[in-house]
Amino acid sequence: MSQLGREALLDAYEKMATIRAFEERLHEEIKTGEIPGFTHLYCGQEAAAVGVCAHLDDDDYIVSTHRGHGHCIAKGCDVVGMMKEIYGRADGLCKGKGGSMHIADVSVGMLGANGIVGAGAPLAVGAAISAKIDGRGKVSVAFSGDGACNQGTTFEAMNMAVVTRAPAIFVFENNHYSEHTGVDYAVGTAGDIASRAEAFGMKVWRADGCDFFATYDAMRDLLDHVRGGGGPAAIELDTERFYGHFEGDPQRYRGKGELDRIREQRDCLKAFRKTAGERGLLDAADLDAIDAKVAALIDRAVTEARAAPPPNPDDVHADVYVSY
């Protein structure tokens, strides 16, 4: 059973609720046409990002995916800065140069969302090698989806992590869809990702990624193993994607009633409330107060993002290099 104290529990719920509100709001705001480019919503997977990142400090690294908003928020990126970035504003977290798919904030150990499926795992191994050299117990987490688990880069990274015994952690969020293709079809090991990681010589865990407590507990055990010098490890989290691959995806590949069913039965926020209540950990009023606080934050983020200045075209050449 989790050893989380009240403050830590409230913080975990606040992070999850922030991701949910951020994403549900984006889903609405995208319809206004004010947000440029592609947006991939993480909604439904909040317990995975927060259950993993609740164990990490700013000194630990994560490398994210196409669906990166949740990882950014869970790792501590500034939410208003993220919203401004998604609106393409000059004072966005990446000065309007990155957008939804490329948000990063190295100051909190968030080494970037990524527009390339499968590109993150090698980067995470590099950060893990760095952490190993530093010898201060830092770890590096590669978030990958079930789509990325089929990329050769991910295989290479897992093998290199094992060979170098770097403190790399491969978190596979299996949301059952790589873009518009089902995991049972695309992942040749009958949809089982963890057994692949195991085949590379890593210790693996499996958990229900829609259950914050299960994810948190599994990650605690996994991190005990990795920080204790046991070498790299992997965890497969069974999770759900509430929206399409990208915003605007009509999701014709979904089964009849599938989305209603996962919203009803697999909602990690509802599950958190239920468990926290049943175990007498938190009151509904505590959580309602957080919901209200989060709603105000997201309102402010959208209002500020809309009002924020666009980038100056003269800055198009800035920051290609540190020096030239």
Added chain:
Amino acid sequence: MAVMTIRDAINATLHQEMERDDSIIVLGEDVVGGMGTAGGPEAIGGIWGATGGLYAKFGADRVIDTPISESAIVGAAAGAALAGKRPVAELMFADFVGVSLDQLWNQMAKFRYMFGGKTRCPAVIRLIYGAGMNTAAQHSQSVYAMMTSIPGLKIALPATPADAKGLLTEALRGDDPVLFFEHKALFGAKGEVPDGEYRVPFGHARMVREGGDVTIVACGRMVNFAQKAADKLAEDGIGCDLIDLRSTSPMDEEAILDSVEETGRLVVVDESPPRCSLAADIAALASLKAFTALKAPPQMVTGLHTPIPFARELERAWLPSPAKIEEAVRTTLAFRS
């Protein structure tokens, strides 16, 4: 000043800089060599001999033999650089750049820009390139022109041992990703190398010789070919300005244009296929920015638009040569508008 080969200059620079800065790490296939074998570590010390002795001195944490996994090598270098290290990764043959291309052009080249200038990615990738050893189509290419087209990467190509030291030192002290191209036929080339700290800034070409009649621009091994051509032309009283670019990104446009303004004639020597090449880029530069000074169309001496062939006779036919450079100089001098 000591006389040494480019191989030894690179090795000595790695030793010197790794001693100075413990954030520098070296990784790649067989950079230690012999790991997991009866021969043991340092049985090889790098296929090219450039990384010998590093493992013995700096240990397994900082000199890392990797599996044959170019994507993971370059990606790990990028990730380690984001996490505060200064990795030097070796791609045993530049031809393998395609295997790791995403990590180069979508990841390390773009981090700084797309993350709003808040990150550094001080990774150095050493790529061993070039034709002339009959290593055929998959082990001979000069992909520096292709890489030069990628914003965010700095590209260096030393032609001398001194520049190998100066440019590599500069790469290791800077905060940008650098692709450092070492020509496999130049590793044994000898020359004087300054002692102690020696840096050659990127974007500053070296004027190898001044002649005033024709401007020859070259880089890497092609500088030696151009030098031979210029020696031959000098016997006929033809004076060549020979510019060694040393880095193609950034590139010393001023040195090229200043010389072309004076000579009015340009020959670019580039060991890549001609289409979308460095030669085409520099010819365009002269046409755009020195049009009125030109007395003749710029000439390009390049490889052919074919994969690089194996047989000696065919590879020779493919490569630029001193004779082809000499011919291009005579062609431009003979031009009457």
